[in-house]
Amino acid sequence: MIRSPRYRRLGFTLLAVAFALAAWRVLTHSGRENDPRHVTLRLAHWQLEGGIREAFDAIAHDYEALHPDVHVEQIPVPVGIYTSWGTSQIIGGAAPDLVEIKGGMGGPEIWSYFLPITEEVSRPNPYNAGTPLANVAWRNTYADGMDNAYNGGMFETYGASVFASTIRIFYNVKLMREVTGRAEPPHSFEELMALCQKVRDHADRTGRPLLPIVCSYGTMMMDDLFRSQLQRLASEVNPGVRFPAGPTDTTDLFLSYLNHQWTLDHPGFHGGAELMRRVGREMPPGFMQLNREQALFYFAQSRALMFMAFSSDATGIIRQANFPVRAFRNPTPGPGTPEFGANLLGPNSEGALFTYGLLGIPRSSPHPAAALDFLRFLTSQPEDRKFARLSGSLPVIVGIEPEGFAKDLAPDSHGFPPGPTLTLGETGRVVSNQLHLLFGPDGSSAAFLAALSPLLPDSMRTDLTNGLNGARRSAALNDITIEATRQLLREGTPSATLRRKYQGLVETQNEQEANAYYIELRLAQSTKPQMYADKPDSTASR
Amino acid sequence: MTVPRLLPVIVACALPWTASRGAGEAPSPLHAGWQDLALVNASDAQVVFATAQETNPAGREARLGAALTLLQLRSRTPGHVADAAELLENLRQENPNDDIGIGAAYYLARIQQLHSFNPDRTAAVASYRALIAAHPGHPYAQLAAPKLALLLLYDDVPPDEWEKRVAEIEALIPQLTAPEAVRDTRLTLGTALIRLRHDHVRAYPLFAACLDSGSVTRMPRLNTVLVQAAESAERLGKRSEAAGYYAEFLRVFPNDSKSDEIRRRLATLPVPKPANAARP
Structure with a gap:
């Protein structure tokens, strides 16, 4: 035991310094909090992808330079607890000034907790002054016309989105050259499958552990393939128009199934399951449980040639990879393909850019006017350009051309709309629970569909x-x-x-x-x- | 006489007009309550309407507001709905012919159709028919018209009965004057004809009328109705009209996921006449 008075004095001194520092920090922080001349704006979100927090910080720094009386703080919350955290904050009336609105948060009346900004979005964004959008209504400066912020039920606009994303396959250019002798990505589904075979042959030949492809978010990434096979079926069962109803609208697909207009033997449904199985075969065992970090680890360690991910992951991927990376669109079989072609009417169109990450102003916000002003600043053309560059997210404001790598990530509106997703609601849960019969070692689309058949109705x-x-x-x-x-x-x-x-x-x-x-x-x-x-x-x- | 000399006279003359105009535009005491209800904030609205009733227990607008507030409560119970119905019934009986009385009749029908925990479609149909017959042209009767249409059409009845109902709605449309009532009754009928009978012959003119009058305001709805009208026109051999609606779709929704296919379809049709294009 140390008994020397010198050490004891040193210990007490260190303790006193630590206490003084903590007290100073608490006092200055609460002093600033209580100072009516200063506003601390808090922004809560769950986007923890690489680059996004840095982008928010950079925009906050720009805003603080313009408004020295305002300090902007972000509260990044892990996605796993975001819904319950956000719900308790909103319902408890203690929410931050800006909250990223997430599905399931606050129950069906979520909108009643947020301030509508319908009037404001009909007027130009003052922070677009000096740009070609100076006189354009804020709403119309958005690539999607603020569709994501608009609530059709209430006919009001709540908040503004700051992200846009597509699904892309990122690949290791150096490894691609090593395996195929060239840097070009596959241009068709058949070429993708052939490439996967080449990777496995390469791994066998060299004894190197190498996977063709990894992905996170489970089957969400393969949903595009499944939906391509529903194009014709979803168009045929839609009594209104000869198109699928919408990406999440399963109404007529389900009603027609329940009214015996089609069964799970339908070639489209079978084709969708089979395409997913074939791509799943190229993934590592247990890929359904891989999270973003684990999948990225495989890719960054050059243990997988390709990484199927959201375009918003691009910055994180490029930062962690010590090799050149390029991206291409997940190819689907063409209409002329013998096995799958009859079920589709064209490549899946990605349509207009879909924005997400809606930042709303809770009614309980202590500073709603400042929150609105910051939202305008954040979504002005110059700041969105900066945000997109730093975060890797696609720009949400019109007139910003994707630069460099981002060109490969922009949405492709050529083709035909895909059928609806089956990843949502109770049907999504039932489908998800049977996927082991599709992706397991002895998995098959027949076993998967046979298990689904009694559960789907x-x-x-x-x-x-x-x-x-x-x-x-x-x-x-x-x-x-x-x-x-x-x-x-x-x-x-x-x-x-x-x-x-x-x-x-x-x-x-x-x-x-x-x-x-x-x-x-x-x-x-x-x-x-x-x-x-x-x-x-x-x-x-x- | 110069303008500066006239200025005091002008100001003196304008003052009473300005004052009366200002008074006319002052929001009513119940304004805050209606504003709260417009923003789905029933708990604050309840306070506003209750306070107004304390001041003037006979005030009919405050009692209407109080009844409707009960229907917007988050924790709505059958008791709240029954209380709302009682308040509305009293308003209707006191004066069935003023704006509030007619409104009360409309919301009593809405309770029968929608708000009740045990909806009664047959009673709602009878109430809407009675409201439309008693007060044709009144705004609440106009609101009732599409409700009556959808209750009559989305019902499982023999084909001849269904046709009678279609005829009843077709006869109702020319009596409607409110643009939203005309639009929604036409769209309700047109959509039911397509969904339940695949009848493009009778549905097409209904869609075309809505688009040509520019009354479809919601972008998601406009997106669907433009394609519906174009496809129906195409099936009926009206190729020029079909081209017009497809062209209008591409003008309004150039980057939609359907746009590429619509461009392909449009290329097979004659060049559209500008007159056919809808004006959203």
Whole structure:
């Protein structure tokens, strides 16, 4: 035991210094917090991909230089706990000034906890002054017209998105040369499969542990392949138009299945499962459980030639790889391919850029005006250009051409819209639970589909009923919003935005109710085939 | 006489007008309550309407607001719905012919159709029919028209009964004056004709009328209706009209996931006439 008074004095001195430092930090921090001349804006998000926190910090630094009375702090929260964390913050009335809104957070009335900025997005963003977007409404400066921020049920815009992403296959150029003798990526699904075989041959020949491809996020990455095979089926069962209804709209696909218009033996469904199985075979065992960091580790260690990931992962990938990296689009079989071609009508179109990462202003925000101002700054053209460059996310604002590597990540709108995803809701859970029969050592698409067959009707019914109940709940809420808007329109000189809101709310509600009654009717018909409805008229010209 | 000399006279004349205009534009005491309800903030609205009723227990607008607030509560129970129905019934019985009384009748029908924990479609249909017959042209009767249409059409009835219902709705459309009522009744009928009967012959003119009047305001809806109209026109051999709607789709949605295929379809059709294009 040390008994020397010298050491004891040193210990006490160190303790006193540490205490003084801590006290100084607490006092200056709370002093700043309580100083009415200073505003501390807090921004919570769950995007922990490489480059994003640095990009937020850089934009915050620029903003603080313009507004010395404002300090911007980001609160990055791991995705696993973000929903519950965000829900408790919002419902408890203690949310930060800007919150990235995530599905499942706050329940079905999530929007009632956030401030609408519908009027504001109809006016130009002042931070676009001096750019070609100076006089353009904030909404129209977005590549997707702020679709992601717009709530159709409420006819209001809540917050602004800051990210955009596509799915791409990144590859190790040096390793590609080593395996194939060239740096070019595969251009078709068949070429991709042939490349995977070459990688395995190379690994056998050299004794080097090398995998063709890795991915994180489980089957989300392979969903594109599955959906390509649903193009024709989803178009045929859509009674409205000769296109699939939408990327997440499974209504008519499920209703037609429950009404015996198709079965799991359908070549499209079978083709989708088979394509996933073939790509899954090229992944490491247990790839479904790989998280982003583990998958990236395989790639960065040159133990996998390709890494299927979101484009927003690009910065993290490039930083960790000590070799040149390029990216290409996940190729799907072409319409002329013998085994799969009949199920599709073209390559999957990625359409317009889809933005995400919606930053909303909670009603409980202590500084809503400053939060709105920072949001405008963050999504101005000059700052979005900077944000995209630093974060690796695709730009969300128009007029910013992707530079360098980002050119390979931009969305490709050529082709035909894919069928809907089967990764969501109860059906998504049921499908996910059977994937071991597809990807396991003795897996096959036949075993996978045979196991799904008895489970799908109930899961589809659950999803349709949930959708039906959600539409009714939303229509009921809208009833009161419509009347309130009508009453506000009667007073003084109503704004054009309020008039548009009224028109839009009425239109939305009638559409929601019609969809709900349609689902109800078709669901009832699926259990009572003797019903009258949906018997095509003899004069039908379809 | 110069303008500066006239200025005091102008100001004196303008003052009473300005004052009366200002008073006319002052928000009503219930403005805050309606604003809260517009933003789905029922708990604050409840306070506003309750305070207004304390001041003026007979005030009909505050009682309407209080009834509707009960229907927007997060923890809505059958008791809340019953209380709302009672308040609305009282308003309707006191005066069935003023704006509030007609509104109360409309929301009683909405409770029967939607808000009740045990909805009654048949009663809702009867209430909407009665409202439309008693007050044709009134804004609430206009709101009721598409509701009646969707209840009648999405019902499992024999084909001849369904045709009678279609005829009832077709007869209703010319009586409607509110643009949103005309649009939504047409779209409800047109969509049901396609979904349930694959009947493009009768659906196409309904879609075309909505698009040509520029009344479809929601972009997701416009996206679908433009393609629906184009495809129906194509099936009916109206190739020029089909081209017009496809061209309009590409103008409004140049980067949609459907755009590439629509460009391909458009290339096989005659060059569209600008007059056919919808004006969203």
